[in-house]
Amino acid sequence: MTAQRERVRELIEQARVVLWDFDGPICRLFAGHSAERVAAELMEWLEGRGLHGLLAEDERRTADPHAVLRAVDRRHPDSDLVAELEERLTQAELRAVPSAWPTAYADPLIRTWTAVGARLAIATNNSPRVVHSYLADRRLVDCFAPHVYGRTQELRHLKPNPHYLNRALTAMGAAPSQALFIGDTPTDCQAAQEAGVMFLGYARNERKGKLLLDAGATDIVGSLEPLLNTLRTARR
Incomplete structure (x- = not known):
């Protein structure tokens, strides 16, 4: 042995x-549903709300959706913005389950x-x-x-x-x-x-x-x- x-x-x-x-x-x-793409979608949503500046340059290069979530939470803890972003991540995770x-x-x-x-x-x-x-x-x-x-x-x-x-x-x-x-x-x-x-x-x-x-x-x-x-x- x-x-x-x-x-x-x-x-x-x-x-x-x-x-x-x-x-x-x-x-x-995320084997069939790229985590990198999910992170990009979260950042695009922030940009659409005029919040592109919330993330530092290195944070915008991340392929980890949780890193995006953490970054926003550090700046706006317990906010409605964090709650909505977390729900968006949950929905992306749910879409990934079948694959x-x-x-x-x-x-x-x-x-x-x-x-x-x-x-x-x-x-x-x-x-x-x-x-x-x-x-x-x-x-x-x-x-x-x-x-x-x-x-x-x-x-x-x-x-x-x-x-x-x-x-x-x-x-x-x-x-x-x-x-x-x-x-x-x-x-x-x-x-x-x-x-x-x-x-x-x-x-x-x-x-x-x-x-x-x-x-x-x-x-x-x-x-x-x-x-x-x-x-x-x-x-x-």
């Missing part, structure tokens, strides 16, 4: 609660982990409405419900703030030491560190892996297959 497989087994054995990020470990939400790509091995891993008695939750910067729509399409709602915690118009709670992770732990009556969080971004890693939970990074390519390493992640997999194989072996 390799060192990585041993470590995966240790994480699985320690976890009574498994928290998941959504976009990345469970699916690629989202399931992450390889995610569906069977989720079902198997549920079958062996782990409790699952989602902690995401995406809208909970989007998560529920995707889970319903994949018939995975029962594996998580009611524990889906995600973006509201209170953007200060977005990861790396551990708010969504803490909400999940509190609702499930779980200690941080019993929980494993699976995420694919530096903000996921930082949120896990803040919440005091174990973190497993999912990196579908070398660039993602380097970002996670730079953020302090020590356990990283390039595929969810080793987790699924470990769970299936443990059930025999």
